[in-house]
Amino acid sequence: MKCPPFDYHAPRSQAEALALLARHGEEGKILAGGQSLVPTMAFRLARPASLIDINRIAELDTCRAEANRLRIGALARHARFERPVVPGPTGALLARAAEHIAHAPIRTRGTFCGSLAHADPASEWCCIALALGAEMRVLREGGERLVPAADWFQAVFTTALGPDELLAEASLPILGPDWRCGFAEFNRRAGDFALAMAVTALRLDVAGHVAEARIALGGVAGTPVLAREAAASLLGAPPTPDRLRAAAALAAEGFEPTEDAQVPADYRRDLVRAMTRRALEGSLAA
């Protein structure tokens, strides 16, 4: 469990990092918090020839509200979100989820953008990014593009990010007080990756009817998935307990679960039903 050999670069600026990425291409890898990359290298499942450590690039260490979006730079650590970074449902949801990410020491190193780039199917940030409609600002030497969350997650540990690209920033909408966000996840031990999670966001109109609904599931398939049917079933009516329960049942049937020795498919569906209902109920209880 020792890393294979690699070269190490510690650029001081974004431009320098992009130049290194351009030079190393497939062979180079960004090192952010290192909390996924380093263990993967120790297991020798990843063997990048060059590491490009972005931790000294001050311009990436940002997290700010701007034009109704929360802009999260590549060096914003998980721990930063343990207390709401913005008032309202968005900040509260991030804080709710942050405590479920690993353990305190890992949260002081691991980064929000690193989670999105790594795209573990059970990442809380990935699930939230999909639920709220995050947007990724991706840089490459001489270029920049914006990728919506819906196009970002492609497969297990696979995103739209190219080998020479840096995820410089992710942004989330700052939701208003008419939104109700919920979060629930299940794991066997505190701090473990979830076996299933649900992130829900409902906008209620003045009559108390659901005007918009988004439900994302994490840890249950190769990427986070939207439970569209379940979300749609809630529209246009008050979110009564029966309707929430019915939506949760729809969510449990509406995806292709991953299976393994410890988690059979029907169990995964049980968990999705329970987590979706709990996330929805929790969001309305407050």
Add this chain to the structure above:
Amino acid sequence: MNWTGRRLPRTEDPALLRGEGAFTADLAAGARAVRFLRSPYAAGRILSISAPDLPHGALLVTGADLEGVGPIRPELFRFNYRAISQPVLPRERVHFVGQPMAAVVAATPEEAEDIAEAVLLEIEPEDPVVTIDDALRPGALTLHPEAPGNLVVDGVIRHPGCEAAFARADCIVELTLRSGRQNATPMEARAGLAAYDRATGRIRLTASCQMPHMLRTGIATLLGMAEADLQVVAPDVGGGFGQKMALFPEYPLLVWLARRHRGSFCWVEDRNENLIASAHSREQRHHLRAAFAADGTLLGLEADILANTGAFSCYPTTCGVEPLMALAEYPGPYRLPTYAARARALATNTCPAAPYRGVSRPVVTFGLERLMDRAAAALGMDPVALRRRNLVTDFPHVTPTGLTLDQASYVEALDRAVAAADLPAFRARQEAARREGRYLGLGLAVFNERTGYGTPAFAARGMGIVPGYEVVDIAMTPAGEVEVRIGASPHGQGLRTTLAQLAADRLGLEPSQIRVIHGDTDRTPYGWGSFASRGAVIAGGATQLAADKLAARLRRAAARLLQAEPEAIALRDGAAWAGEASIPLTEVARRVHQRSEQLSDLDGFNLAETAQYDPGGTFSNACHIAEVEVDAETGHVRVHRFLVVEDAGRLLNPLIADGQVHGGVAQGIANALLEEVLYAADGNPLTGSLADYLPPSAAEIPPIEIIHLETESPETLTGAKGLGEGGAIGAPAAIANAISDALSPFGVDIAELPATPARIRALIRNAR
């Protein structure tokens, strides 16, 4: 006087807490790194092992290099044991994924791992035997020609009255239970450092082990070297729990390297290796039938015990240790008139099994205590009353397997626990919770724990190497401090503290004046180690005997100096007293050593004594009660409360006793809910990291309440009984009973551990 019995903080702890402990890996500076190449196949024929060009200074060692090195082949002369052999490095076949096949040596662990990756292994795979059912299947691969049908142990006990008891029973309860495979997961994995001493030609092996003297004997035998040329040192050891008792192939190989290449070689096991290739335990299946009279009296028990003991037999206990302990100890603390049982060890292409805290008793207690709850339900009786009716109350009591139960408090422990748990209040809470769709449950487990047994118990098993006694050398320095050299080798049990307390009381000194020296074959007498809940009883008893002999010498010398009779001398407060007159022990010690012309006619020129202790054994006992909440939607179990009423006789240090219970219970809860080694059908381990094999974190363990009873044992010198394993023995059964109680509205019955959320959900789903 009376240091014994106090909650003295452990003298071991400050250095560990400051990070100043010295573990094997901390001592490796300057040594070359060893990496083991491990078999990627569960079963197969080795065609070739070849290395690309090795960098300068690197080495590749394979079985072909080990001409003359013997296999590990422990013996058992009973129970149809078939002696099977484990090569240090195999030449022909591999037997489990993770088996060491070759060793690479390089300057650093990183380099060694790089080289190991490039070694080409050509193996022709065979169809492996992975599960108990695989091993039993006719026509299955035979792992060892010496053990046809993969049967390594087959022990049978059958009382003639058993069938009659079942014929006249009013109620027969039948149960098949399964215990998942576990890894003891010590915080420090295995590690070894073998260093050649050019001046003397001796080798010093520093190893994270529990039995340094046995390791030395075992390695010297395999390598055909003089035992006197090998020193084995156990420095700070980060937990063992039984996993570090065995003679593993890695250690003789390190010593072989040090001898052959006249240098220092270090191997520090990584977590993946530890999880797949150290030692596993507890993979068992029991089929039980119990006969009861209508009034709840237990009439007879039948047990068919199958243990998957992996690819090889662990040295020195052999793979009989699990099934045969179950065979001998199934009757537990209950009066059992007749008993019939068969216990088999099956070899499979999986990591070998070795003892782990409690060995088979967590599984046995799970079986017995589920039976009690099931019988109570079948008979419409209160489970507490049913247990009370059957618990042994008259001591000594001889069990149907010939074990003698000494004075204990089986019924009192149960009653104290039930009172402390406040059952009526719990039942009210349970009722109220059920109305809200929440499922609370309470489970109890009563058990006894055979501890502190010496050679007679091991000899009765027919072991080729019979451990059991302990020897203690004690000496007072000319300056008056006392050195206690013990053959046992503690690694977290706090013996440095408790033995100092015992010796201090016998000698009228303070514990800080006593140094306990252990874990070094050059500096301690031959002895066995710390395992089987024996340290306080056996090393403690020997220490007490040795201290008494030293005290007698001090009294004789002091009597001469004070002009009194030896019988009139009392040792206290660091002095020898004859009435009002006294002389400091430092002065007595100085005179014995340095003014021997005054005293040597009494006992010679020193203050050194030795003592040996080899008791027959004693049974501690306990009652555990768990209160759990089961989330019926997810199958998750939360332990709200855990109560232990423990009777380990006289407590030498209650603080350390509590710690032992806490640690054991935590491992027991993990056994019940979290930890399981899993293999794919092809014999590939699925739980090779701590993301898949799940030891508990603090968040999963509730506060543990402990009530101590102190039934002193007439069978031990110190009055103490062992308790190191008890926590791990009772907790799984208590949790399983609590979950079954919680889910009684669904008719769910836990017969498989760990009771994972997925399994619990499947039970609920199928029950509906």
